[in-house]
Amino acid sequence: MTQLALKSAGPQGSVPVPPLDAARLTQTPDFLRLLDAVRARREEFQRLRHVPRDVIALMKAARIFRSSTPAKFGGDDLAPHHFLPMVEAIGAVDGSAAWVAAFGSANTYVAALPEEAQAEIYASGPDQVYAGGLYPAQRATRAPGGWRVSGQWKFASGCMGADWIGVGLLADDGAGGSVVKMAVSPATEVEIIETWDVMGMQGTGSHDTRVENKFYADIWTCDRGAPGIYDDTIFRYPPLAFQAEVHAAVNLGLARGALDLAVEMSGAAKLMPGAPVLANRAYFRTGLAEAEARLRAARAFYYETAEEAWDVLQRGDEISLELNNLLRLSASHASRAAADSILQCFRIVGMAGIGSTHRMQRILRDCLVVTQHAALNDATLESAGTVLAGLPAPAGYP
Numbered sequence: 001m002t003q004l005a006l007k008s009a010g011p012q013g014s015v016p017v018p019p020l021d022a023a024r025l026t027q028t029p030d031f032l033r034l035l036d037a038v039r040a041r042r043e044e045f046q047r048l049r050h051v052p053r054d055v056i057a058l059m060k061a062a063r064i065f066r067s068s069t070p071a072k073f074g075g076d077d078l079a080p081h082h083f084l085p086m087v088e089a090i091g092a093v094d095g096s097a098a099w100v101a102a103f104g105s106a107n108t109y110v111a112a113l114p115e116e117a118q119a120e121i122y123a124s125g126p127d128q129v130y131a132g133g134l135y136p137a138q139r140a141t142r143a144p145g146g147w148r149v150s151g152q153w154k155f156a157s158g159c160m161g162a163d164w165i166g167v168g169l170l171a172d173d174g175a176g177g178s179v180v181k182m183a184v185s186p187a188t189e190v191e192i193i194e195t196w197d198v199m200g201m202q203g204t205g206s207h208d209t210r211v212e213n214k215f216y217a218d219i220w221t222c223d224r225g226a227p228g229i230y231d232d233t234i235f236r237y238p239p240l241a242f243q244a245e246v247h248a249a250v251n252l253g254l255a256r257g258a259l260d261l262a263v264e265m266s267g268a269a270k271l272m273p274g275a276p277v278l279a280n281r282a283y284f285r286t287g288l289a290e291a292e293a294r295l296r297a298a299r300a301f302y303y304e305t306a307e308e309a310w311d312v313l314q315r316g317d318e319i320s321l322e323l324n325n326l327l328r329l330s331a332s333h334a335s336r337a338a339a340d341s342i343l344q345c346f347r348i349v350g351m352a353g354i355g356s357t358h359r360m361q362r363i364l365r366d367c368l369v370v371t372q373h374a375a376l377n378d379a380t381l382e383s384a385g386t387v388l389a390g391l392p393a394p395a396g397y398p
Contacts, residue, residue: 091253
């Protein structure tokens with residue numbers, strides 16, 4: 001298993017400390033302080049509909065947002081199977097905070113920008129937060145040295161705490177067609193429209209963004225999905241698979257939270273006179289065991305595949321279609337298996353879990369939103385099965 005030689009989390013990042021592997025990354029003092037803050041303030045996230053900037057600062061201190069920053073600018077080139085447990089651990093405490101932390105992976109997007117732009121992005125340090133709702137792509141007009149656009153975009157998760165925000169441009173490709181480009185600017189130059197009012201993951205602040213007649217110079221644009229310009233291993237990892245994995249990690253964490261909560265509730269006060277506590281009920285014990293086994297089996301497939309992909313890249317080889325397909329399949333399966341375990345926990349704890357402010361039903365609502373994401377929904381399983389059957393991969397997959 002690869003190891004990461006950490007440096008201090010300060011802006012200069014120059015004091016070396018012993019290497020940490022994936023198991024220890026979630027036990028650093030900065031990371032534990034972050035978990036304590038999320039635990040204490042998760043109801044605040046729900047009320048505000050976003051994670052406040054001071055909590056984002058704790059995420060930065062825990063190295064979450066330098067995980068996919070280019071090494072040239074002080075980044076960690078962190079393997080997904082090291083990064084994903086960080087998201088999962090936060091998810092066990094709060095789903096919305098985990099979703100926002102998951103966008104520590106999003107600097108793989110801005111890694112495709114020209115070096116001049118990236119140098120400006122990381123001029124103040126490697127811990128930069130990027131958010132972007134790139135769709136629906138808005139028609140851009142060519143202007144000298146760049147593009148001019150007006151429009152509104154959806155689902156910019158984490159935009160309330162972002163340093164940089166991306167939008168999607170539908171641009172002339174010079175050959176009579178169109179290409180989707182990503183355009184990036186400081187967050188202060190983008191208007192946030194607070195539209196996020198949903199059944200779960202309320203605290204992610206996945207609002208709309210809007211600009212009016214804004215000019216983006218060419219150095220601040222790149223083709224959507226273009227690879228990073230540096231040769232860090234993380235920029236050769238399949239980007240769509242990585243995004244599916246970071247979203248699935250949230251559900252894995254939520255499932256751990258649900259299982260731990262069910263155990264906590266198992267010896268709680270009885271609701272009905274004469275009724276046995278949950279731990280003394282056979283259906284509770286059986287359901288708990290099934291949910292635990294289901295989660296652990298899904299995690300094994302998920303992490304095993306991620307680590308195999310990283311090892312392939314470190315040998316200098318490319319990820320095959322078959323392995324890329326397994327990355328996508330393992331992420332979708334992990335998300336669904338985790339949701340099934342959460343639903344089982346909700347069912348076996350009985351009436352105690354139905355209160356509108358009870359954490360169990362909050363976990364359930366959050367996990368159902370994750371399974372609806374385009375990177376993890378039913379269509380991904382259909383596409384995975386298509387590749388497994390030896391048929392041509394659907395357009396845009398994996």
